Amino acid sequence: MCPAEARISAACIQVNAGDDFSANMFAACTFAREAKDRGAEWITFPENVASMAPDGKGVRDAASIEANHEALKLFRALAVELDVWLLVGSLAVTPDHGEDDRIANRSFLLDNQGDTVASYDKIHMFDATLDGGESYRESSTYLPGARAVIGKTPFGNIGLSICYDLRFPYLYRALAHAGADIITVPSAFTLATGGAHWHTLLRARAIETGSFVIAPAQCGSHPRGRKTYGHSLIIDPWGKIIAEGDDAPGIVMAEIDLSLVARARAQIPSLDHDRDFTGPE
Numbered sequence: 001m002c003p004a005e006a007r008i009s010a011a012c013i014q015v016n017a018g019d020d021f022s023a024n025m026f027a028a029c030t031f032a033r034e035a036k037d038r039g040a041e042w043i044t045f046p047e048n049v050a051s052m053a054p055d056g057k058g059v060r061d062a063a064s065i066e067a068n069h070e071a072l073k074l075f076r077a078l079a080v081e082l083d084v085w086l087l088v089g090s091l092a093v094t095p096d097h098g099e100d101d102r103i104a105n106r107s108f109l110l111d112n113q114g115d116t117v118a119s120y121d122k123i124h125m126f127d128a129t130l131d132g133g134e135s136y137r138e139s140s141t142y143l144p145g146a147r148a149v150i151g152k153t154p155f156g157n158i159g160l161s162i163c164y165d166l167r168f169p170y171l172y173r174a175l176a177h178a179g180a181d182i183i184t185v186p187s188a189f190t191l192a193t194g195g196a197h198w199h200t201l202l203r204a205r206a207i208e209t210g211s212f213v214i215a216p217a218q219c220g221s222h223p224r225g226r227k228t229y230g231h232s233l234i235i236d237p238w239g240k241i242i243a244e245g246d247d248a249p250g251i252v253m254a255e256i257d258l259s260l261v262a263r264a265r266a267q268i269p270s271l272d273h274d275r276d277f278t279g280p281e
Contacts, residue, residue, distance in 0.1 A: 006154075006155045006156055006257075006258040006259070007155075007255055007256065007257050007258065008041045008042050008155040008156075008255070008256050008258075009039050009040050009041045009042070009253065009254075009255050009256075010040065010041070010042045010043075010044065010214055010234060010253065010254060010255075010256050011032075011035035011038075011040035011042070011043045011044065011251055011252065011253045012044050012046075012214060012215070012216035012217070012232035012233075012234065012243075012245065012251070012252040012253075013028055013031045013032055013035065013043060013044065013045050013046070013049075013216055013232075013251060014031075014046065014216060014217055014218075014219055014230055014232045014245045014248075014249055014250050014251070014252060015027050015028055015031070015045070015046060015049060015218060015219070015249050016218065016219050016220035016221070016222070016228075016248075016249050017046075017048060017049060017050070017051060017052040017218060017222065018051075018052055018222055018223055019051060019052065019053050019054060019058055019062075019223050021050060021051055021062065021070075021071070024049065024050050024051060024052075025050060025071060025074055027249065028045055028049055028050075029074070029078055031249070031250070031251055032045075032078060032082065032084075032086075033082065034251060035251050035253065036082045036084060038251070038253060039253075040084060040253060041084055041085070041155075042084060042085045042086075042087070042153075042155070043082070043084055043085070043086050043087070044086070044087035044089065044184060044186065044214055044216045045075075045086070045087060045088055045089045045186065045216055046089040046090075046186045046187055046188060046216040046217050046218045046232070047089045047090040047105070047107075047162055047163045047186045047187050047188045047218065048089070048090055048091075048092070048105075048188050048218065049071075049088065049089050049090070049091070049186075050062070050071035050091055050092075051071075051092065052188065052218065052222040052223060052226070053092075053223065054222075054223035054224035054226075055224065056140055056141040058223075059092050059103065059141050059142075060092075060094075060103060060141065062092050063091075063092035063093060063094045063103045064093070064094055065093065065094045065095075065096045066093050066096070066106070066119075067096075069091060069093060071088075071091050072088065072091060072108065075088045075108070075110060075114075076110060076114030076115075077114065078114075079110045079111065079112055079113070079114040080112070080113060080114045082112075083112050084112055085109070085110065085111055085112055085153060086108075086109075086110040087107065087108070087109055087110075087158075087184050087186065087214075087216075088107065088108040088109075088110065089107060089162070089184075089186025089187075089216055090105050090106060090107045090122065090162050090163075090186055091105075091106055091108070092104075092105065092106075093105075093106040095143065100143050102139075102140075102141060102142055102143035103141065103142060103143065104121045104122075104142065104143055104145065105121065105122040105138075105142045105162060106119055106120065106121050106122075107119065107120045107121075107122070107160050107161075107162055107184070107186060109151040109153075109158055109160065111153075117151045117152070117153065118149050118150065118151030118152075118158070118160060119149070119160075120145065120147075120148075120149040120160035120161070120162070121143075121144070121145025121146075121147075122142065122144070122145055122161075122162040122163070122164070122165060123144055123145045123146065123147075123148075123161075123165055123168075123171065124144070124164045124165050124167070124168055124171075125138040125139040125142060125144055125164065126138045126163070126164040127139050130190065130192055130193070131192070132192075134190070134192070136190075138164070148160075148171060148174050148175055148178070150175060150178055150179060150180050155256070155258065156181035156182050156256075156258050156261075157178075157179045157180050157181050157182070158180065158181075158182050158183075158184060159172070159175030159176070159178070159180030159182070159183040159184070159211070160175075160183075160184055161175070161183060161184065161185050162185070162186055162187070163185065163186065163187040163188060163189060165185070166185055166187070166201050166202065166205065167201065169204070169205065169208060172205045172208065172209050172211075173208065173209065173271075173274070175209070175211075176208075176209035176210065176211055176271055177271060177274075180209070180211055181211060181212065181258055181261045182211060182212040182213075182214060182256065182258075183205065183206075183209065183211045183212070183213050183214070184213075184214050184215070184216075185202065185205070185213060185214070185215040186215070186216050186217075187215055187216070187217045187218065188217070188218040188228050189217060189218075189228060189229045190226070190227065190228060190229065191227040191228060191229050193229075194217075194228070194229020194230075194231065195229060198229055198231060198233075199231070199233070199241070202215050202233055202235055203235055203239045203241070204239075206235040206236065206237060206238075206239050207237075207238070207239040208270070209237075209271070210237045210261060210264040210265035210268065210270075210271065211237055211261060212234070212235065212236060212237060212256055212258075212260075212261065213233070213234075213235040214233075214234050214235075215232060215233045215234075215235075216232045216252075217229065217230050217231060217232045217233075217245070218230070219231075219245070219247050219248060219249060220247065220248070220249070229247070230245055230246060230247040230248065231244055231245055231246065231247070232244070232245035232252045233245075233252070234252060234253075234254040234256070236260055236264075237260050237261050237263075237264035237265070238260070238264050242254045
């Protein structure tokens with residue numbers, strides 16, 4: 001559990017990434033420096049922060065092995081420069097072993113020395129066809145992860161997830177049972193599904209787990225006509241939205257009071273009331 005009196009100023013960086021790596025990184029780092037100037041101690045970035053490539057080939061072209069990943073090197077240097085912890089929402093990472101040619105969609109929690117405290121590969125793949133023919137097949141490009149991850153920090157335990165994971169509540173229940181005080185959901189939610197489900201799902205995950213939820217998001221139009229919802233959110237353990245972005249790039253900030261985690265879980269101790277059961281036949 002987190003220290004009883006822990007507080008931290010957290011920031012979501014909301015960006016409109018495209019397929020221009022330099023422009024994407026410049027925007028992300030510029031916003032991060034501004035957030036630091038405004039008092040942020042922990043800065044979080046969305047899914048695919050360094051590249052929103054138009055197709056699977058573009059994603060693979062932008063990927064590299066973790067040890068050589070240019071974006072990760074830049075984020076490590078940024079953490080040191082700003083003396084803050086960073087959540088790099090996700091990067092396209094080429095596995096350094098195995099015969100599968102798919103890549104990992106990997107999130108990184110970095111400390112203020114730029115070291116990786118935890119990394120997580122997105123488990124659930126967004127394979128869906130929306131109204132109007134908008135289609136996604138992440139499993140064709142990405143190799144699903146198979147392990148839930150918590151990163152330990154001086155200000156609390158961070159449960160890691162990415163975007164489409166949001167629709168699978170058992171993952172968040174497992175993270176809370178393993179000690180997560182804050183759960184991160186860096187995302188590139190589609191405009192259509194975001195408008196319908198984003199707020200409801202994120203508030204539900206906070207309420208169900210008694211955790212803070214921090215969800216930095218992509219926004220706007222991207223290559224090949226993809227549109228993302230934005231509305232980065234910071235939600236307290238009672239399900240209250242304490243900070244929200246709009247549909248444009250920017251910074252969303254709030255002070256996180258970790259004592260609220262224990263308070264919410266004491267009032268509604270549902271994590272203590274879980275029971276094993278046999279499923280229906």
